[in-house]
Amino acid sequence: MVKALTEEEKLHKLVEAVFQDSDNDVTVAFKVTKSQSAWGALSRSTSKPRVLAIACKRSPTTQKFKVTLHVLKYSSSGFQARIVVRAKLYKMKHLSRVEVVPSDSTGCTFVLGFDNLKIQNVAPPQWTMRNVDERNRFLTTVIRLCKENLGRIPKIVGMDVVEMALWEQAHSDTAATPSGTVTTDGVDQTDLKVTVERELVSKAEEDDMEALLGTYVMGLDEAEAFSERLKRELLALEAANVHAILESDPLVEEVLRRLNNASEAVEDMDEWLGIFNVKLRHMREDIESIESRNNMLEMQVQNNAALVAELNKLLERLHVPPQYATLLTSGAFDESRMPQNVDACDWLAGAIRGMEPPLMDPAYANMRAVKDKRGELEKLKSTFVRRASEFLRSYFSNLVDFMISDKTYFSQRGQLKRPDHADLRFKCRTYARLLQHLKGLDKNSLGPLRKAYCQSLNLLLRREAREFANELRASTKVLRSSAVWMDNAVAGGGTAGSMGDTSTVSDAYAKMLRIFVPLLVDESAFFASFMCYEVLPLAPPRAGDEKSGDDEDDTPLDFDGADAKPTEQNAAEMEALNQALQELLDGIQEDFYAVVDWAYKVDPLRCISMQGTTERYLSSHKADAAGFVRRLLADLQARISNQFSKFLDEVCHQIEKHDRNVRQTGVLSYVPRFASLASRMEGLVQGMSRDMVDLAYTRLVGTMFTVLERIAQNDPKYADVLLLENYASFQNSMFDLANMVPTLARFYQQASEAYEQACTRYVNSIINMQFEKLFQFGQRVENLLYTITPEEVPFQLGVSKNELRKVVKASLSGVERSLQAMYKKMQKTLVSEELLPNLWDKCKVDFIDKYESLEALLQKCYPSETLSPSSTEMKELFKTV
Template sequence: MAKSSADDAELRRACEAAIEGTKQKIVMSIRVVKSHGMWNKTGKISRHQMAKPRVLAISIKQKGQRTKAFLRVLKYSTGGVLEAAKLYKLKHLSKVEVITNDPSGNTFTLGFDNIRSHAVANPPQWTMRNIDDRNRLLMQILNICKDVLGRLPKVVGIDVVEMALWAKENTPTVTAQRNQQDGVHVASAVTETELKVNVEKELVSQAEEEDMEALLGSYVMGIGEAEAFSERLKREIQALEAANVHAILESEPLIDEVLQGLESATNCVEDMDEWLGIFNVKLRHMREDIESIETRNNKLEMQSVNNKALIEELDKLLERLRVPSEYAAYLTGGSFDETHMIQNVEACEWLTGALRGLDVPNIDPIYANMRAVKEKRAELEKLKSTFVRRASEFLRNYFAGLVDFMISDKSYFSQRGQLKRPDHADLRYKCRTYARLLQHLKSLDKDCLGPLRKAYCSSLNLLLRREARDFANELRASTKISTSTNPNVWLLGGIGSGQNVNAADTSTVSEAYAKMLTIFIPLLVDESSFFAHFMCFEVPGLVPPGGVANGNKTGYDDDDANDDDLGIMDIDDNDSKAVRNSVELAALNEALQDLLDGIQEDFYAVVDWAYKIDPLRCISMHGITERYLSGQKADAAGFVRLLLGDLESRVSMQFSRFVDEACHQIERNDRNVRQTGVLAYIPRFATLSTRMEQYIQGQSRDLVDQAYTKFVSIMFVTLEKIAQTDPKYMDILLLENYAAFQNSLYELANVVPTLAKFYHQASEAYEQACTRHISMIIYYQFERLFQFARRIEDLMFTIAPEEIPFQLGLSKMDLRKTLKSSLSGVDKSIAAMYKKLQKNLTSEELLPSLWDKCKKEFLDKYDSFTQLAAKIYPTENFPSVAEMRDILASM
């Protein structure tokens, strides 16, 4: 018998090397052939399948007190070295099946329950060399499953008796070789117990084993007589079955008796079944009747509940559709007197709520389409239109009646000798009575407010214009003005510079204009704010309740300024939450235009009246207007701010008219007559600017600065034109006038930046005129001397300095002649120069400074001449600069 590969120590060592590092111990390793093919009828594997050599190894691993068992499949690599291919856990082994198509019985498959879910068409088949190898491997697997796992897999295709006989006969000692460290192979005997191959002990109990031995002992036969033993057992089984049939036949009377009892019981059961069927039909009919009765009762109960709910809902709907007679009476024909306004407001509130209650989603959409609801809505709409028409007509007549009553009473307006401040407290009190009515009219019909707003604006506009006209007329008539001197006299050409033009006291003009603004601007602001809230515009208030735009600035009686608290804000709480709406704001501004339009003419009349009395008072009025305009930020788009802006433009226009006329008079100087000395408008401008600064009082700076710029520009341009008419005396006229401009405006230029700019401009022009005039005088007296020096300077650009004495007219002899003619009697020439400077100068106070400038200029020119002459004519002698300075000092 060939040696089994299970005893190959080298194979076991190769397997251990392949799984090195896994902490597993090889129990058995054996060579097998792996295939997936189907066995044909001849007992051979199909040709297209390939058998692959493999090694199956059983390994165990100790983990504490637990032992794990594995089945490993190893394959040969290209170098013939074993390497691990697959690993199966024996705890998942569920079936061991020997392939019946293999006549040798050496082929089997192993089934694992953890891979049942995979669609494996052909599980691997393992073919051993012989039956001994197969039995040895399978016994080892079964033994480990029994010891380690405590259970056995299902075994198919193997005769248990055959396996037991094989296990009993094949219990030889197996030699195992172990590789020691020194490389020597030691053989040791391994018993059956050590290899754990005692399968019969594991498969059957001790009692079963004894019975089997007794049974086998009664027969003298070997393993080859198994077929005869099987035939004998079949014959004995057939004999036992025949004996059982005979015994059954002998018990026939008992069976007949049992059958008769069964038949009588069957008859009773059939009768009972028939009765039960009858009772079942009757019960079914009764159940159907009961169900029908319950259904009818449920329907009646549901109908009763629904009818009750419907009646309640209809009662609510009828209550909602009912129009109270007292409200209907007020809506269709009630009085709008003050005593009945509470009832009217209550009727409006009811009507508004009733209309809102008939709209979806306040009412169920199903009810909204009902005929009764539609008819009631039409009835309410008719009530609404009737009430809105009656209320609108009453309010239009009421507004007109209030204003007509006030206009017919003269005590409301200013009269001769008495200025009357407009008082609208009573008017607003009466209007406020109908404020809540207007709120409800807006909620009922928003379009009805347009005609009411126009009617209110039209009526109140008449009152406001009448009050403004009478107040402005009496204000002008009662203003006393001191007119000892015409304020415009400075524009006349004949007045001298020393005359006083400030004798007129026109401060009352400015005070009258301020009083007009103090009285009417807060009034117009309050009227605008009251109108916006009273007529239900959804915009914020123009000023806080009870506030005024600028306060009392002039000290006049202002006790009534806060008598109107504009409590209209309390009419509807929603007003406090209103947001700015551009459409509403545009409508408000348009309405305010109708309310206040035309009143600006009376303000313009006061401005024009003040301008005629004193044009310079436009400066004060401009400052007053600016202060009021800066206080109207809350009314950025309102009529009052537009009015103040127009007034500011009107004042600016009048002042610009005054400036243009003054500039025209400056340009209109008589150019046919020779102008000498200081022109008349120079000192008059100084006086005018002083007075203008007094009127500014911290306001209207830009207006005055623009006037200064225009005045001075025209003055300087006109001065230059006048000076050019006589070139001989041009510089004298310029320096005298520029000097006079500086002297007259010295103090103002220190505090007014605009005048300081023109002061420096005049100073530069003065210096230029002085330089030109002094140079002309010097050249007039010493023309030959300095002309000689100029010729030398011209030649130095083209020839060398040492060649200049040889030029025609520039020899040393020519130099001596020039010096003799120019410097002999130099004191007389200097005295003549002083007389010429003094001759045409009208402003004697300028002579000392001009003479000092003249002497300095002459010394500078002479110094330049001496340096030039010493360079060209080094051997010549001429008076030094020090000698010339001494001569000038002695003059």
């Protein structure tokens, strides 16, 4: 016994060492064997040694204990290992089931079921205690802790609760403080005591049990004998009950006699009921026969009445009113007769729809009368569609021919006339409902009508555009000299300021767009609605648009007179409409091209304002579905860009034609003329034509700078003079424009940098003309200082004191004359005299900087030698020049 206690104490110390760093206190700990198997099956093939420990931790808020079950495993196999580690943790609040495995005859194997396991389809592990006492001690401890701290106990399966209560009562001392367990410091030992009264059986139940057991002399430890005695007493009670039943035999016989009498009465009543049932059955059959005959007669009457009514309705459908038949086959299409024709079309469309399911029962489809009437309606439809199509094709052609033959519809000499199609549309709208009915009757009939309308109206539109464009050009007055503006501006014949005003040219182009673009959009919208295209409106109303002269609503109408506005765009219909519009308006673009070409010949720079006008119209018509109008504006935009690009090609060609064999001096002729050209171009920029002008600036200025650099390379001696004079002229002429135009500002900065570089090179060449040897000596000294000390310099070859004195004497004797020679040289080489003061000032600054640096360098390396004149004296000498 002492050895077991010692072993349990060792186990307690091992477990307590695991929890020494936590707040948990170990309550009990047992050695077990873990095996994995299905519920109710025992498998020892995978058994592993483990330690089950129950730990408690008091909650600071509720002052209750949080009970946890810990599974500990040994760091090496076997029970003899000295170290255990935590393997798994279970919370007691999730314990829902305790089942003793029945396959284990010893009863030491049990399974703990937890309701929070993630994998419920995998059987939980089985735990095997070393003996039944340890099992009972562990389970009673678990039940007690669950009831005290959770207020409930888990479900017990495979184990007698009374037996456990008796065991706990018999081992109350060891259950209260079991040996080998650790009692929590914060838990009162009286609270941990397990009693039957508190855990399993109430006080009243215990009193009843004691009273029952007190009637027997047999001891409680003889459970099997006690059970046998209870069975014998139960059999004795059952035998007594049977005896009592047998003693009541006379009463049973009386009851049986009365039951026989009642049975005979029931049989007699059943016989009478059978007789009555047969009679009632025969009577019911007679009544059903009579009702069936009456129902058949009533049904026949109802069917005959319904058949007559249905035949009357069918005859009404099959009847063709003679007035409609006359109108559909031979009626006239005059404007006064159109209401009657529309009514006939309405009736015909309704009659055809009424012959088709679901308006007509499919059972009638094979009737001969229905087939004949359907064929008659189809014949009426084809006859009417053919007659109406022939009339409308002839009507469109005659209407347009009449307008073309009347010259008052078009522009004439000295009079620009705006096209007016109000009367044309009014006359066409008379037959709009007829076209809608034709589409409903035969959708394919609209194809030839649309083609005829496009061919006829195309002649009228082209004639109007041609006459208007010709008269527009003839009535626009421009100076003849403006036609050679480019040659004057580039080749040297004049300046932009001497040219005449050519704004009437761009105004004429804007007027052409202002008159015809809305007209073409309106014609496209009217054509789409008039010819019943299932598309959204092509030209939604926009604020500021000029009216085309008619106030009619051009939206399509349905058969009831309501606006027919499709909810979404039909791609196939849209494609067909654009193809028809191409045929309707094709050829009219040539007159727009003629106006663009004429404006270019008058003044190429007018392409800028025309481009801005075109872009504004194109931007305002982006939402229109009339694709031809957008394509026309895009083609005009491309044509204007090409014409302006051709103008730039000619200007760049004129710039590149400067004579390369003759020495170029002073400011080249194209530099100031570009300023005049840029000023005029800026005056013509209108809104969105900014990109075209910026590209023109990039191309022209790039060509100018390239040609300037090329000409300068032809004469390297005077290259810097040519560059600085031309870059200075470019800056002076473009100063104001560069502040307003970012593109010109970029080229202004480029010219400024090139000017500074040319000035630096030119000033250095002027200085080196008189003092090159002096400053070269200083450069040699400065190079030596990278490798030797200043004290060693006077002893080097070529930079000795004697060499210094010779160079100083040769360069600075007669320095006044040298400075005068520098000024005269600069004055002689510069063509632009206004640049002389700035360049001379730069020359003085650069020379003084170099002279002061040389003086400091010589003072450092030749302390006994001094420059004469000094830098201060040299500044005074420059003032005399």
